[in-house]
Amino acid sequence: MPQGQTRLVRSWGNVARGEHSVYSLGSRFDEFPRLPAQTSILPFGNGRSYGDSCLNVGGALLDMRSLDRFIQFDARHGTLRCEAGVQLGEILRIVAPAGWLPCVLPGTQYVTVGGAIANDVHGKNHHRAGSFGCHVTQFELLRSNGERLLCSPQMNPDWFAATIGGLGLTGVVTWAELQLTRVSGPWMSVESVRCRDLSELLEMSRAASQEHAYTVAWVDCAARRKRIGRGILQWADSADEVGETPPADRWCRLAVPFTPPISLLNSATMHVFNALHYRRHGGRVRSMQHYRQFFFPLDGIRHWNRLYGPRGFYQYQCVVPADGADASIRRLLRAIAASSEDSCLAVLKYFGDSVSPGLLSFPRCGVTLALDFPNRGARLESLFARLDAIVADAGGCLYPAKDARMPPSLFRAGFPQCETFSRFIDARCSSSFWRRVMAEA
């Protein structure tokens, strides 16, 4: 099958983009694509990473979306084997009616199994379930030399650890097997409370993490002074009761059809949105939500990333160690408040102390904060530099899946295993992200 056409490919944040020659596989039995000499390649899932970790500008991408077959589903024991290009939303359509869910779900259902492994993604239940990789029981890794390695915690455990969170650099995951978790139905009992300031928010988050399976907090980034860190904390558990509206079909009908010429999310609209969102929320609200609504609120509007206009946007997601987390988060929020940049969406969550299985996994015990910013060039970068300093000072790190700009020093400090990891990189694999963060200072 002739391959390797040149295409412009962009990632979710629309900041990182560029020409790639694109290859694909017809089936999981196919060989590693034959490339021109000197050309490197990177597996590409569904492009839901925000920055350049899913890109290989000037080189090749291997589009994994054509590998989307299910292989085996054991509805009694909740194990699912499927090809790496299957998206989590598709898995849900199959396994949820049988009373199962993937143990870890990120904030969008449009990610592939291969992408979820390569970033070792986390969900709102990290404090209970750990990261995605904790529930991967085995997978096949196809290397450019033709080798196919079966990897699990027992077999080729070093390759298993390198590939989970391995940013697509160790080779191609062709299929994977997941352990699912039992649920009594598609409904979640969800409760949310308004928190006045950061102390209250962190305090209540910690408490909620002890009691509930899922927790997450929205932080009002427009708040200033004493109100800094105010927000809405949400927690949830799988419910036995049944909710009213079955939204599955009406869900996902809205879409942003094209990219508007300027960002519709700017400081004025965000101030109004943040203030309204905070005020309209009563003191405490309890509801029943369908799991799709609960896990993937942003999927309700397809292509919402286009709202940021042609210049795109950045997400800044860090984790700071549990020790001293309160002070670090306060410093981060203060730095943002003191700048003229507005974060349009800020999400905070406690990570539990389960150890992520990947050499380069991002999730680790502490508090994670994710902030979306419209791209305003140099002004924004100077804020990022201040935030970097606070994160580095706290001994934290940034999430590669969301990153398009972190300096190499911060990457190396946050991922001390990166040298060990380098030994597992496939001779033909590379990425824009990797070349950037491993560049000599």
Added chain:
Amino acid sequence: MKKVLIIGATSAIAEETARLFAQRLASLYLVARNERRVAAIASDLGIRGATQVAYETLDVNDFASHAAMLDRATEALGKLDVVLIAHGTLDNQRACEESVDLTMRALSTNALSVIALCTQIAPRLSAQGSGTLAVISSVAGDRGKRSNYVYGSAKALVSTYLSGLRQRLYSAGVQVLTIKPGLVDTPMTASFPKGPLWSTPRRVAAGILRAIDKKRDVAYLPRAWGPAMWFIRLIPEKVFKRLEL
């Protein structure tokens, strides 16, 4: 629950169509030449909801094996509600111009094998007094052009054959559906540069199911290809022969 036989089941368009049938809990019998790939598709369809899936391998140019394959399929499914014929090859036109062998093979795979199959499927559906015979032809069969007229003429043969067969089976209550996709991004067209005119196997598959449900005779997919091809057919040969198409 529909009983569906698919020939050329590893085709990208056929696979997407099969998934839609599986979602509707159909029973499927898959025929393709690559055993490992058709087996993988069969397992996938089972998980996606198909009531029952079986498969066998066949090279469609092996005409002598058609009858036995149809017997096994009919036996496994009980009856044939839908038969979809999807296999095809888009051989390099230039290479065909230089090789009688390649040209004959292209005509055999894309036209003769289809007609051989239809010849044996028609009486079965006719005897049942129901069912759908859906065959993927192509817009390329609507008019020969220099870039792919070997393929195009094979598809023209299929379309013309089906038009006659449709008349014959009409009174027996059998639907004969000619599917004419435009440009679809599949392995067959992997080497073509893609543009806005291109559709996806998923969209075409949804169109195929709609056309079956609505008992249509000819389905251009996406639909805009209908008027576009009507216009292209109107161009006088005098003018057409000068065009760079």
